[in-house]
Each structure stands twice: as C-alpha cells, then as structure tokens.
Amino acid sequence: QVQLVESGGGVVQPGRSLRLSCAASGFTFSSHGMYWVRQAPGKGLEWVAVIWYDGSNKYYADSVKGRFTISRDNSKNTLYLQMSSLRAEDTAVYYCARVVGTASIPYYFDYWGPGTLVTVSS
Amino acid sequence: DIQLTQSPSFLSASVGDRVTITCRASQGISSSLAWYQQKPGKAPNLLIYAASTLQSGVPSRFSGSGSGTEFTLTISSLQPEDFATYYCQQLNSYVPITFGQGTRLETK
Numbered sequence: 608q609v610q611l612v613e614s615g616g617g618v619v620q621p622g623r624s625l626r627l628s629c630a631a632s633g634f635t636f637s638s639h640g641m642y643w644v645r646q647a648p649g650k651g652l653e654w655v656a657v658i659w660y661d662g663s664n665k666y667y668a669d670s671v672k673g674r675f676t677i678s679r680d681n682s683k684n685t686l687y688l689q690m691s692s693l694r695a696e697d698t699a700v701y702y703c704a705r706v707v708g709t710a711s712i713p714y715y716f717d718y719w720g721p722g723t724l725v726t727v728s729s
Numbered sequence: 730d731i732q733l734t735q736s737p738s739f740l741s742a743s744v745g746d747r748v749t750i751t752c753r754a755s756q757g758i759s760s761s762l763a764w765y766q767q768k769p770g771k772a773p774n775l776l777i778y779a780a781s782t783l784q785s786g787v788p789s790r791f792s793g794s795g796s797g798t799e800f801t802l803t804i805s806s807l808q809p810e811d812f813a814t815y816y817c818q819q820l821n822s823y824v825p826i827t828f829g830q831g832t833r834l835e836t837k
Contacts, residue, residue, distance in 0.1 A: 642826070652773065652816055652828040666824040702772055706823075713820040715763045715778035722772055 616723030629686040629703030637681040645699035735829035752817035
C-alpha cells in the first residue's frame, strides 16, 4: 500500500537550518510530482513547494522562496525539504503529499504523510 | 493568486442532519477543485476531486457540485465520524495551489 512518512522535524532556533525527509513506498515514486504542505498550529493548510516527478521543475511559495529548497532522490524513493534561515512563522506541521495529474494540470493530492512538527523558537 | 473563501467557517449540526459547505473562488477554475476532511492530529483525507468525483472508498453520503467560481460539499446524513474540519483546494495549475480557510463541523 502507498505510504509516505516524514521525518526530521524538531525544535530549532531562529536563523538555523533543518532538513525534512519524506520516505515513499508502495508506488512508483519516480512517476509522481510531490508537494510539501504545512499547517501552523490551529491554522489552515499552506502549500510550500512542489517538485516534478523527475526533479526538472521546482516551485516555491513566496513565503519560503530563497530560504527553502525542495529536492528528491528517486533511487532512494525519498523527498526532501531543506529549510534555512528559519523564522518563528515557519513553525508548523509539515506534510508531504503525492499529486495526481497530467504534465500540466494537477487533479488532486491522494496520499499524505502523517506530518512532522517543526518548531522554531529560541 | 486564486483565493478560496469557504462558508461557513463554523457549523454546528446533529447526527442525521444534511449539511452543505460552500467554497467560492476569486476567479473561474472550471472544475479544478478538491475537498478534504481533516481530523485533529491527522493529515487531510481526499473526499472529492474534479468538483464532483467521489474518491474511492469515500462514503456516498458525501457529494460535491459546482463549477467556475462556486462549489459545494454536501453530507446527506451526518454520521458521528464526520465531525471534522473540511477544506477546499483549487488545482487550476501546479503553482500556486491554494486552500480555503477551512470549515469546522461540530456537534450541536
């Protein structure tokens, strides 16, 4: 069965860095685009970054552009999010999600990981 | 960016009730809308995609409708496990994806 499992969250001081991982199994990872989506405590969902199935395209929300980097290793079935210059407002649960769609149009996010909590605090 | 506005933000209802949640887009998105259910401490779960297509395994009491700028999610007869927060999501393109602010459905 399809599984996505995030790891790497924790408490980090403002200005520091953290790398999140999302281990995928149960499907052909290299065939799917992947998103990172976050949710601040008690708040709604916010997309963070997307990467194409082959890593050829990467896009970021304005709130993280220049600070976060999305990447993937299809040989290891793993998605990453390198976060730097972290701010208090980056505190959130971070989810990885699989997107289903065509090359140009997404249809839906059908599988999500359970999430990993990142807390940015001194 | 396309903005999504859900109404209401909070909804109190009882088991057996029929409930409807509305999602309005700031510009037309055809049928590029999905609905998710989220329970506390859990990841969102896909209910509906392409505005009205029920995801496999989702009970038939859930239904979606609409196109363009106005969409609805209807639960025909609320069950105890349906009390949760519901989000709409527009997928008009890969970037940017946006979500509604959420509708929290609580027991009356």
